[in-house]
Amino acid sequence: MTSASSFRLTYSTMFDPPAALHERFDIALDEARRALGADHAMVVDGRERHGASLYELRSPIDRDLLVGRFAAGDAADVDAAVQAARRAQAAWAGTPWAERVAVLRRVAALIDERVYAIAAAMAIEVGKNRMEALGEVQETADLFRWYCDQFEQNDGFRRDLPNDPLPGFASGNRTLLRPYGVWAVIAPFNFPFALAGGPIGAALVGGNTVVFKVATASSLCGRLLMQALHDAGVPPGVANFVSGSGGAVGEALVAHPDIGGITFTGSSEVGMSIVRRFAQQRWPRPCIAEMGGKNAALVTREADLERAVTGIWRSAFGLQGQKCSACSRVLVERAVAAELRARLVAAAESIAVGDPTERGNWMGPVIDERAQLRYRHCVDRLKAVGRIDAGGRVLDDGALARGWFVAPTVAQAPRDDASWRDEHFLPLVLVSEVDSLDEAIDEANRSSYGLTAGFYGAPEQAQRFLDRIEAGVTYVNRPQGATTGAWPGYQPFGGWKGSGSTGKAIGSFWYLPLYLREQSQTIVA
Secondary structure, X not given: OOOOOOOOOOOOXXXXXXXHHHHHHHHHHHHHHHHOOEEEOEEEOOEEEOOOOEEEEEOOOOOOXXXXXXXXXXXXXXXXXXXXXXXXXXXXXXXXXXXXXXXXXXXXXXXXXXXXXXXXXXXXXXOOOHHHHHXXXXXXXXXXXXXXXXXXXXXXXXXXXXXXXXXXXXXXXXXXXXXXXXXXXEOOOOOOOXXXXXXXXXXXXXXXXXXXEOOHHHHHHXXXXXXXXHHOOOOOOXXXXXXXXXXXXXXXXXXXXXXXXXXXXXXXXXXXXXXXXXXXXXXXXXXEEEXXXXXXXXEOOOOOHHHHHHHHHHHHHHHHHOOOOXXXXXEEEHHHHHHHHHHHHHHHHHOOEOOOOOOOOOEOOOOOHHHHHHHHHHHXXXXXXXXXXXXXXXXXXXXXXXXXXXXXXXXXXXXXXXXXXXXXXXXXXXXXXXXXXXXXXXXXXXXXXXXXXXXXXXXXXXXXXXHHOOOOEEEXXXXXXXXXOOOOOOOOEOXXXXXXXXXXXXXXXXXXXXXXXXXXXXXXX
């Protein structure tokens, strides 16, 4: 067991934490529960802004548990936030970049200080187990630090160029990256802190101002992130928080003519519509869209099956499969398919499902009634066209009946069925047999998505997988997760094909410049 003083929490190390981590989480959990049920406003121009009405948010763990009541914003609230961001942008961009970096490093430090309090609230609100929640909050702090480090290491993204060779003139040249203006951030419920905080940090360090919205299902996380930004000294109007439905607030934010760029994480349908809209205006505007995945794990006859099964179940059932990087397809060579399937079924049936704030439960509920209904429909279809090997049932015994709990599911279906193409966002993994690694790669690449992929097999086979697989994030022989577990500075995270619009990855060396545009400057003395 690692000591608390030396333990470094990441998605790779979260499986064997020191006891002190659980003790501190339990204390924070008690405090978080006492704070539930409050009213929460939006934050615009440094001041609370109350919508015309409030919406209630209840925990997916227990529908009787009121997380809070939140301001239901509308187009007028969005416009007020955008105009506040516009007014603040010139002064923020004109702030020396080292000072912006210092402010954002204070944000990271505050998140570090509040990691247990925020993670406890997130576990209640979203249904993450305690380790996944702690990991996400810590990741957010690391993302802020990563983008600060990148801006600093690149000297503010300014480069002096050779002088023009003009006799009698001193003609100096330089190039620099400058902000777009007001940047919109729309984050999903499943990573409400990291997928809001990461883009916000990248946008702000470059001199943009921000209007951000999280999913209604994770409104408390958005409010807690906004509080950290405020308390760290981010000036009024530089970061603004709006809450409400996607149809009202999200649509108004996307449609606003004064938005200079946007980062969206969510469904392919919505993401692609934003990409097209941002490309077809008076001039094209940048859209960073991360749009999901149908991620495959490939297993050859040479694989260490214990390692493969561990990586697969962790990636298939972590956060109840509600990750764009979740493992939803397994393609295994026929010679070891029966053994792998049996081991995976046993692993799925051994998972403790229940209130994820409790240390003994690894899997919590899906996010809401619609997700549970989608699970029912998927199970019914798989029973009709294929076979359920494990799970395939709603869990509604005792206290579980008050939440949206389902069983982790291992299934089979013909590979031409829609279940192999559609992203389900559920704890559901399909397993199919193949005759060779090349067949597995071909099948994996048939997907319109290209986010993550995992491989288990002989080391000499790995390069063929890496050379041919169409995915932005790849893992080889990794028990910590077949397709999940990226960490800023260690595993950049971004998708190819229908999974991402830029070809660049969160937490990488090439991501931050997406929030900036280049200006060439020639000055003749």
